[in-house]
Amino acid sequence: MNTPTPGGEVAAALGELLVRSSRARLHRALTEGLGADIDEATYPVLSGLARLGPRTAAALACDIGLDRSVISRHATRLERAGLLSRSADPSDARATLLTLTDAGNTTVEHMRTRLADHLDRYFADWPEPQAQAFAHALRRFVDQGLSFEESPADGARS
Amino acid sequence: MNTPTPGGEVAAALGELLVRSSRARLHRALTEGLGADIDEATYPVLSGLARLGPRTAAALACDIGLDRSVISRHATRLERAGLLSRSADPSDARATLLTLTDAGNTTVEHMRTRLADHLDRYFADWPEPQAQAFAHALRRFVDQGLSFEESPADGARS
DNA sequence: TATTGTTATACTCTATAACTATA
DNA sequence: TATAGTTATAGAGTATAACAATA
Numbered sequence: 555m556n557t558p559t560p561g562g563e564v565a566a567a568l569g570e571l572l573v574r575s576s577r578a579r580l581h582r583a584l585t586e587g588l589g590a591d592i593d594e595a596t597y598p599v600l601s602g603l604a605r606l607g608p609r610t611a612a613a614l615a616c617d618i619g620l621d622r623s624v625i626s627r628h629a630t631r632l633e634r635a636g637l638l639s640r641s642a643d644p645s646d647a648r649a650t651l652l653t654l655t656d657a658g659n660t661t662v663e664h665m666r667t668r669l670a671d672h673l674d675r676y677f678a679d680w681p682e683p684q685a686q687a688f689a690h691a692l693r694r695f696v697d698q699g700l701s702f703e704e705s706p707a708d709g710a711r712s
Numbered sequence: 713m714n715t716p717t718p719g720g721e722v723a724a725a726l727g728e729l730l731v732r733s734s735r736a737r738l739h740r741a742l743t744e745g746l747g748a749d750i751d752e753a754t755y756p757v758l759s760g761l762a763r764l765g766p767r768t769a770a771a772l773a774c775d776i777g778l779d780r781s782v783i784s785r786h787a788t789r790l791e792r793a794g795l796l797s798r799s800a801d802p803s804d805a806r807a808t809l810l811t812l813t814d815a816g817n818t819t820v821e822h823m824r825t826r827l828a829d830h831l832d833r834y835f836a837d838w839p840e841p842q843a844q845a846f847a848h849a850l851r852r853f854v855d856q857g858l859s860f861e862e863s864p865a866d867g868a869r870s
Numbered sequence: 871t872a873t874t875g876t877t878a879t880a881c882t883c884t885a886t887a888a889c890t891a892t893a
Numbered sequence: 894t895a896t897a898g899t900t901a902t903a904g905a906g907t908a909t910a911a912c913a914a915t916a
Contacts, residue, residue: 669723687845801897808897
């Protein structure tokens with residue numbers, strides 16, 4: 555059998571999803587036609603700020619797993635594109651708050667709805683309860699199931 | 713508001729999954745401790761050959777969406793690590809077949825079972841039918857749902 | 871002294887182009 | 894002439910280190 559366990563099946567699917575060509579396709583679907591400054595590199599900053607709200611580069615770096623310096627450079631690109639603005643943090647003169655502009659929020663909303671519509675068209679072929687169950691399960695999985703940090707017992711393979 | 717449609721929910725989850733830190737975590741879970749030559753770059757070549765069987769660099773490049781030159785360089789790394797061997801293609805003297813060695817196949821199998829075990833431990837908390845349904849749905853989604861190419865009219869529209 | 875933002879530097883991965891051998 | 898494999902080059906992205914300003 556190809557599908558001995560749910561874990562095995564999900565493992566195979568994740569492997570496929572991690573392949574660059576799959577990711578590139580998804581990213582194109584997300585960012586296509588939105589301007590030269592929205593790409594695979596700036597997207598995490600843009601969506602991170604949309605999801606978490608205004609934050610400093612250091613805080614966002616911690617949140618999305620990139621270095622401060624990378625955030626700073628991408629923020630400059632997004633600022634030049636008019637999607638993000640920098641402002642002084644009132645509570646700490648060292649810090650600079652990164653905030654999405656109206657254009658930035660609009661763009662993020664545009665990306666979100668476009669991909670959601672794509673997916674809704676795909677799920678139109680699915681039985682409604684099954685589509686909903688899958689969506690809930692996937693979110694739950696992404697939120698909780700990606701914590702592989704704990705040492706996996708088999709550990710040192712020498 | 714949180715879950716307007718399945719598409720919207722899946723879109724958010726995919727956005728999360730595409731973030732580099734999530735990918736890096738998954739890749740660590742897959743390749744950790746397997747040697748310096750198995751990483752995010754060589755993994756697609758390794759798993760591609762395991763999935764598709766012996767192939768030339770050109771064919772594999774087409775299959776996994778990387779350039780021939782990239783395949784060739786990673787193949788060299790994997791060959792040095794003893795996981796892959798090159799052999800002449802009997803039917804075309806220009807071509808070189810890339811084939812996984814026994815060690816290569818063992819390594820792939822090791823990666824696969826390790827991640828599958830991880831995931832099975834995670835799914836142990838789920839009701840069995842729900843876990844199976846999710847696994848099937850995810851595979852179906854990855855196999856069919858990633859075709860977001862904007863113009864379905866010009867090509868194979870299933 | 872520690873931290874923030876920024877910039878310079880080095881490293882890695884990928885695609886393009888160029889070269890050789892073969893169809 | 895076209896295609897396969899390989900190598901050299903260039904482009905992009907990230908992390909590290911170093912700097913000035915502030916806590």
